[in-house]
Amino acid sequence: MVDAAYTPTEKVDITDVVCPVTFVKTKVALEELEDGQILQVHLNDGEPVQNVPRSVKDEGHQVLKLKDNEDGTYELYIRKVGD
Amino acid sequence: MAVDYATLKKGGFMRQKQKNHFSLRLSVVGGQVSASQLAAITKVAEKYGRGYIHLTSRQGIEIPFIRLEDIDEVKEALAEGGASPGVCGPRVRTITACQGSAVCPNGCIETEELAQELNRRYFGKELPHKFKFGITGCQNNCLKAEENDLGIKGGVRVSWLQEKCISCGICAKVCREKAIRIEDGNIEIDRGKCNYCGRCAFSCPTDAYETAPGYLLSFGGLFGNKISKGVTVLPFVEDQDTLFRICDAALEFFKENAVPGERFKFTIDRVGREKLDETLWSAFEGN
Ligand code: HEM
Ligand code: SF4
Ligand code: SF4
Ligand code: SF4
Numbered sequence: 001m002v003d004a005a006y007t008p009t010e011k012v013d014i015t016d017v018v019c020p021v022t023f024v025k026t027k028v029a030l031e032e033l034e035d036g037q038i039l040q041v042h043l044n045d046g047e048p049v050q051n052v053p054r055s056v057k058d059e060g061h062q063v064l065k066l067k068d069n070e071d072g073t074y075e076l077y078i079r080k081v082g083d
Numbered sequence: 084m085a086v087d088y089a090t091l092k093k094g095g096f097m098r099q100k101q102k103n104h105f106s107l108r109l110s111v112v113g114g115q116v117s118a119s120q121l122a123a124i125t126k127v128a129e130k131y132g133r134g135y136i137h138l139t140s141r142q143g144i145e146i147p148f149i150r151l152e153d154i155d156e157v158k159e160a161l162a163e164g165g166a167s168p169g170v171c172g173p174r175v176r177t178i179t180a181c182q183g184s185a186v187c188p189n190g191c192i193e194t195e196e197l198a199q200e201l202n203r204r205y206f207g208k209e210l211p212h213k214f215k216f217g218i219t220g221c222q223n224n225c226l227k228a229e230e231n232d233l234g235i236k237g238g239v240r241v242s243w244l245q246e247k248c249i250s251c252g253i254c255a256k257v258c259r260e261k262a263i264r265i266e267d268g269n270i271e272i273d274r275g276k277c278n279y280c281g282r283c284a285f286s287c288p289t290d291a292y293e294t295a296p297g298y299l300l301s302f303g304g305l306f307g308n309k310i311s312k313g314v315t316v317l318p319f320v321e322d323q324d325t326l327f328r329i330c331d332a333a334l335e336f337f338k339e340n341a342v343p344g345e346r347f348k349f350t351i352d353r354v355g356r357e358k359l360d361e362t363l364w365s366a367f368e369g370n
Contacts (some may be wrong), residue, residue, distance in 0.1 A: 026148075041316075049256050050256055050257045050286075053253045054253075054257070054285060054286060055289050057286065058188060063251065063253070064249070064288075065251055066251040066252055066253055066256075068252065082094055
């Protein structure tokens with residue numbers, strides 16, 4: 001499970017916006033997907049990485065993995081839950 | 084008619100500059116006011132006051148411009164909606180609280196029922212001077228616990244559940260105290276740094292933390308003519324019996340040691356913090 005490779009259906013880059021638009025952008029991208037599909041989010045360190053995974057969890061989706069790109073950005077893999 | 088101002092004040096009637104008028108302070112517990120209470124308050128403000136209320140700094144409601152001769156009618160009208168006058172003077176004051184875990188996503192403890200219970204136990208209790216309790220649901224401290232004579236701050240003790248962890252690293256990112264170290268898929272929590280905020284558990288995508296709610300207490304805060312921040316003495320308190328035992332002990336200590344008109348903070352300074360600490364530790368340990 002720990003190192004499973006997740007194949008995303010869609011990707012979204014939220015490094016060009018700040019909170020709370022980071023979450024809004026993620027939410028909109030998730031809305032385009034079907035139940036069970038995977039979204040890959042490219043996000044910044046700091047507030048986004050502290051807040052976006054939690055907000056996604058609170059919305060009922062499944063956070064699968066957070067990959068540290070070691071350049072101040074991350075890839076977050078989310079499985080959409082529900083329609 | 085001789086006016087007994089002390090009795091009026093005890094009943095929440097604050098004398099105004101304007102002769103024979105009172106700003107009537109109402110009893111509010113934990114900042115919660117029901118619609119029926121509001122309706123009764125509205126009616127009283129319109130009929131007996133000047134059609135407005137004032138919100139106090141500690142979640143209270145006052146109805147200004149109530150006249151002395153209307154007091155009995157006002158009390159009756161309020162009672163119909165389940166509202167009643169509060170207290171002023173040297174006693175336990177309004178118990179304030181944020182909404183806590185019932186509503187707030189960051190809440191570590193239930194606050195409304197706790198405020199009600201403290202109110203049942205202590206509200207109006209006669210003391211050498213006023214005494215304020217405040218309850219805040221987590222480290223965000225929206226209710227500013229340390230301003231109070233006795234501040235209660237909610238927290239959770241977190242325990243990592245290895246079998247559920249997917250090693251995503253989010254918990255370490257969200258921990259403001261840098262208390263979480265992840266090494267080779269193993270997580271260590273530095274208990275000396277952890278402040279019980281619960282952010283790791285709330286953010287963990289797989290709920291790989293178990294949480295046990297509890298209380299962090301501060302003593303001797305005041306925020307008026309003199310300003311002082313309440314001090315935390317005891318470790319994390321994990322059950323309500325212990326919490327109430329400590330509250331009893333603190334109030335008893337105040338009652339026994341304070342001179343009239345002296346706030347808790349100055350009693351502590353005068354008789355010595357060690358003496359209070361001893362009392363509190365004894366209550367904490369169950370004596
Ligand atoms: C993941 C993205 C978000 C981040 C990083 C974020 C961050 C913050 C922070 C740091 C605060 C200040 C809290 C404090 O007082 O200490 C705040 C407050 C607030 N946020 Fe967000 N937020 C996010 C998403 C949202 C969204 C989606 C909304 C609504 C559409 C929102 C609406 C608000 C509001 C109304 C406040 C309260 C402002 C106030 O009255 O002080 N936020 N947010
Ligand atoms: S103190 Fe915590 S629980 Fe209470 S309202 Fe603020 S964030 Fe929510
Ligand atoms: S409870 Fe708060 S301070 Fe303690 S380890 Fe978790 S995030 Fe860090
Ligand atoms: S957030 Fe949860 S799953 Fe991720 S590393 Fe921490 S404990 Fe493990």
